[in-house]
Amino acid sequence: MRSGPVVDLIEYTSERLNKVDLLSGGEMLLRALHDEGVEIIFGYPGGAVLHIYDAIFNQDKVEHILVRHEQAATHAADGYARASGKPGVVLVTSGPGATNAITGIATAYMDSIPMVVISGQVERRFIGSDGFQETDMVGISRPIVKHSFMVQDPAEIPLIVKKAFHIATTGRPGPVVIDIPKDVTDPKDKLPYDYPKSINMRSYSVPAKGHTGQIKKAVDILLSAKRPMIFAGGGVIQGEGSALLTRLTKKLGYPITNTLMGLGAFPGTHKQCLGMLGMHGTYEANMAMHYSDVVLGIGVRFDDRVTNSDVSKFCPDAKILHVDIDPASISKTVTADVPIVGSVSSVLKEMLAQVEQSTTRRDKKSLAIWWKQIEHWRERDSLAIPESEGEIIKPQSVIQTLFEITRGDAYISSDVGQHQMFAAQHYPFAKPRRWINSGGLGTMGFGLPAAMGVQFAFPDAVSVCVTGEGSFQMNIQEFATCMQYKLPIKVICLNNRALGMVKQWQDMQYGGRYSHSTYADSLPDFAKLAEAYGHVGIRIEKKSQLKEKMQEAFELKDKLVFVDVLVDPEEHVYPMAIKGGAMKDMILSKTERT
Amino acid sequence: MRHLISVLLENEPGALSRVVGLFSQRNYNIESLTVAPTEDRSLSRLTLTTIGDDRKIEQITKHLNKLVDVVKLVDLTEGAHVERELMLIKVKASGAQRAEIKRTTDIFRGQIVDMTQNTYAIQLTGSSIKLDAYIAAIGGNIVLEVARSGVTGISRGEKILSL
Numbered sequence: 043m044r045s046g047p048v049v050d051l052i053e054y055t056s057e058r059l060n061k062v063d064l065l066s067g068g069e070m071l072l073r074a075l076h077d078e079g080v081e082i083i084f085g086y087p088g089g090a091v092l093h094i095y096d097a098i099f100n101q102d103k104v105e106h107i108l109v110r111h112e113q114a115a116t117h118a119a120d121g122y123a124r125a126s127g128k129p130g131v132v133l134v135t136s137g138p139g140a141t142n143a144i145t146g147i148a149t150a151y152m153d154s155i156p157m158v159v160i161s162g163q164v165e166r167r168f169i170g171s172d173g174f175q176e177t178d179m180v181g182i183s184r185p186i187v188k189h190s191f192m193v194q195d196p197a198e199i200p201l202i203v204k205k206a207f208h209i210a211t212t213g214r215p216g217p218v219v220i221d222i223p224k225d226v227t228d229p230k231d232k233l234p235y236d237y238p239k240s241i242n243m244r245s246y247s248v249p250a251k252g253h254t255g256q257i258k259k260a261v262d263i264l265l266s267a268k269r270p271m272i273f274a275g276g277g278v279i280q281g282e283g284s285a286l287l288t289r290l291t292k293k294l295g296y297p298i299t300n301t302l303m304g305l306g307a308f309p310g311t312h313k314q315c316l317g318m319l320g321m322h323g324t325y326e327a328n329m330a331m332h333y334s335d336v337v338l339g340i341g342v343r344f345d346d347r348v349t350n351s352d353v354s355k356f357c358p359d360a361k362i363l364h365v366d367i368d369p370a371s372i373s374k375t376v377t378a379d380v381p382i383v384g385s386v387s388s389v390l391k392e393m394l395a396q397v398e399q400s401t402t403r404r405d406k407k408s409l410a411i412w413w414k415q416i417e418h419w420r421e422r423d424s425l426a427i428p429e430s431e432g433e434i435i436k437p438q439s440v441i442q443t444l445f446e447i448t449r450g451d452a453y454i455s456s457d458v459g460q461h462q463m464f465a466a467q468h469y470p471f472a473k474p475r476r477w478i479n480s481g482g483l484g485t486m487g488f489g490l491p492a493a494m495g496v497q498f499a500f501p502d503a504v505s506v507c508v509t510g511e512g513s514f515q516m517n518i519q520e521f522a523t524c525m526q527y528k529l530p531i532k533v534i535c536l537n538n539r540a541l542g543m544v545k546q547w548q549d550m551q552y553g554g555r556y557s558h559s560t561y562a563d564s565l566p567d568f569a570k571l572a573e574a575y576g577h578v579g580i581r582i583e584k585k586s587q588l589k590e591k592m593q594e595a596f597e598l599k600d601k602l603v604f605v606d607v608l609v610d611p612e613e614h615v616y617p618m619a620i621k622g623g624a625m626k627d628m629i630l631s632k633t634e635r636t
Numbered sequence: 637m638r639h640l641i642s643v644l645l646e647n648e649p650g651a652l653s654r655v656v657g658l659f660s661q662r663n664y665n666i667e668s669l670t671v672a673p674t675e676d677r678s679l680s681r682l683t684l685t686t687i688g689d690d691r692k693i694e695q696i697t698k699h700l701n702k703l704v705d706v707v708k709l710v711d712l713t714e715g716a717h718v719e720r721e722l723m724l725i726k727v728k729a730s731g732a733q734r735a736e737i738k739r740t741t742d743i744f745r746g747q748i749v750d751m752t753q754n755t756y757a758i759q760l761t762g763s764s765i766k767l768d769a770y771i772a773a774i775g776g777n778i779v780l781e782v783a784r785s786g787v788t789g790i791s792r793g794e795k796i797l798s799l
Binding site: 185189 | 646649650653654657661691694695698699701702704705706707799
C-alpha cells in the first residue's frame with residue numbers, strides 16, 4: 043500500500059485537470075476536429091466507428107452529415123473543399139466503409155483537393171487476423187493519398203489530427219487518411235487532451251517562395267515574347283492565385299487559356315480569355331498554344347488531355363515557363379525551359395512586381411499581329427451550337443440556357459462525360475471555385491454528392507449538378523441525403539439515353555458498334571423517381587419548352603428539382619483533339635478537321 | 637544508367653512500403669534495396685539501386701522527396717562514393733574441389749564461415765561486379781544457395797547524409 047505520495051498524486055492530478063481535460067479517444071478526435079476549425083463532416087456509421095459516433099452524439103460543435111454511401115461522403119467533402127477552399131472531412135467505418143471511400147479519395151488525390159478521411163479499423167489485437175470488416179486501409183489507400191496514419195495509441199490522436207490537416211492543406215494539397223482501431227476510441231480510456239498549436243515536421247516542408255532569379259528570367263522571356271500564351275490550371279484556384287493572375291494577365295494584355303481544372307482561374311467571360319484548351323478545347327486556344335513562342339504555365343501539370351498523346355509535337359516553337367508548387371510536376375512530361383517551384387500566389391505577386399518595374403520593352407507590333415491572328419481563329423466560332431431540327435434539343439443549348447438563367451453565377455458541379463465537356467465549354471466561369479468537376483480521375487457519380495458539399499458550404503448559393511443519365515445512376519441514392527437535409531440542388535440531366543462519350547468514341551473509332559453503351563429501354567422515369575424521394579421532377583422533351591421549364595425549376599428555390607432534358611443522342615463534343623497529333627490538329631465537326 | 641540512391645527515412649511503420657510502393661506505382665525499377673536503422677534510432681537508412689535515364693532519375697528523386705516519411709536523400713552516383721554488397725554463398729565442396737575453392741575464395745578476400753564434409757558457406761563483400769565475378773570464377777554448377785544483401789554505400793570525402 044502506498045501512503046504519503048498518494049496525496050501528492052491527487053494534488054498533481056487535480057492541478058493537471060484544471061489545465062487539460064480527460065477525454066476518450068473518440069472525444070479527443072471530435073475535440074481535435076473542432077480545434078482544427080472543422081464545422082462539418084460527411085460520413086456513415088458502422089461497427090468500428092461506433093465509439094466515435096457516440097462522441098458525435100454528445101457534442102454540438104461539429105455537424106455530421108449522413109450520406110447514403112461512403113463514396114458520396116468523400117465526393118461531398120471534396121465538393122465542399124473545392125467550393126470553400128477549406129479541407130473536406132470524411133468519417134467511415136472499417137472494411138467496406140473504407141473501401142467504398144477509395145474512389146472518392148482517388149478523385150481528390152488526382153485533383154489535389156485537401157481532404158482528411160478518418161476510417162475505423164478493427165481493434166488493435168485483431169489487426170492482421172482477417173477480422174470481421176477488416177481491411178488494410180493504409181495499404182489500400184497508399185498510392186492515392188498524400189500521406190496516411192494508423193493511430194496506435196489514443197494519446198497520439200491530437201498530434202496526428204494536427205499533422206493530417208497540416209499535410210492535407212499545405213504545399214500541393216491532397217487527401218490524408220487516419221485509420222483508427224476501434225479500441226483506441228474506447229470511452230472507458232480517458233487521457234489528458236492537449237491540442238498542439240503549431241506543428242513542425244522535419245520530413246515535411248512546404249516550398250514557399252519561388253526563386254527570384256528564376257522569376258526574373260521568366261519575366262524577361264515573357265516580356266520579349268512575340269506570340270505569348272498564358273496557360274492556367276487548377277493550381278491557380280487551389281493556391282488562391284486567381285486575382286493576381288487576372289491582374290498580371292490584364293497588365294500584360296496577353297491571351298490566356300484555362301485548363302479544365304482551371305476554369306474560372308481567369309474570368310472566362312473576359313476578351314483575353316480564349317476558353318479551355320486541350321482535348322475538347324476551343325480552336326483558338328489550341329491553335330494559339332501550338333503557334334506560340336512563349337508559354338507561361340501556372341499551376342498546371344501538362345496533363346495528357348492538354349498536350350495530346352505525342353508530347354514531342356507539343357508547342358514546337360515555345361519556350362516553356364512553368365510555375366508549380368510541386369517540383370515533381372515540373373519537367374515530368376514537358377521539359378520546362380524556366381522551372382519555378384513555389385506557391386502560385388507568391389510567384390505571381392513577384393512576377394507582377396517585376397513586370398511593373400521591368401524596363402524590357404514589349405514588342406507591341408508583334409503582339410498586335412498575334413492578336414489579329416487569334417481573332418481570326420476565334421472567328422471560326424468552334425463552339426457554335428449546331429442548328430437542331432424541329433423540337434430536338436441540342437445538349438449545348440441546355441448549358442447555354444442554364445448560363446442565362448443563373449446569369450453565369452451558379453456553382454456548377456458536374457459528372458463525367460459529354461455533359462461535362464458541354465458544361466466546361468458553354469458555361470464561362472467568371473470566378474474561381476465555381477466549377478466543381480472530377481478532372482483527373484474522371485469519376486462518374488461525382489456530380490450530385492459534390493453539389494451537396496457545395497450547398498453545405500454555401501447554403502444560400504445556387505448549387506447546380508450537370509449530369510447525364512449514366513453518371514447520375516452511379517450515386518442516385520443521394521437523393522435521400524438531399525431530402526434529409528433539404529438541399530435545394532438543381533439537377534440538370536442531359537439525357538441522351540446512352541453513355542454519350544463512349545458512344546462518341548465508338549462512332550469515331552469503332553465503326554459505330556455500340557458495345558454496351560446503350561440502354562434506352564431500361565431507363566427509369568427520372569422525374570418520377572425524384573418525386574418518389576420527395577423532390578420535384580421535370581421532364582423536358584421539346585426545344586420550345588426548354589427555357590420556360592428550366593426557369594420554372596430555378597424558381598422553386600427551396601426544392602431539389604431534377605430536370606430531365608431529353609437531348610439529341612447523335613450529338614458529339616467538338617472540337618476534339620486528333621489522337622497522336624499536335625495541339626493544332628483537331629476534329630471540328632462530324633465533317634471538318636483542321 | 638545505374639544509380640545508387642541513399643534515403644534517410646523516418647523509422648515509422650509503413651514507411652518502407654511507401655518507398656517500395658512508389659516504385660511499383662510509377663513503373664520504376666528497383667534492382668536492389670537495403671534498409672536498417674541508423675545510429676539515430678528514429679531514422680532508417682535505405683539504399684537502393686535503380687536504372688533509368690536522367691529524366692527518370694530526376695522524377696524518382698523528386699517523388700521520393702515528396703514522400704512525407706523521407707527526410708533527406710542523396711544520389712551517391714552523382715559523386716565519388718564507396719559501395720559494398722555482402723554475399724553469403726553455400727557451395728558444394730568435396731574432395732579436390734575443397735582446396736581449389738579455398739584458394740579462389742582467398743584471392744577474392746572471402747572467408748569460409750561454415751563448413752560440412754560436402755559444403756562450404758562463404759562470406760564475401762565488395763562491389764556487385766566483384767561478387768558476380770566470384771560466382772563465375774568458382775563455377776555456377778557448384779553453387780547451392782546465394783544470399784546477397786543488396787548494395788549499400790557512402791560518399792567519399794567530407795560530404796555526409798545526415799539531418
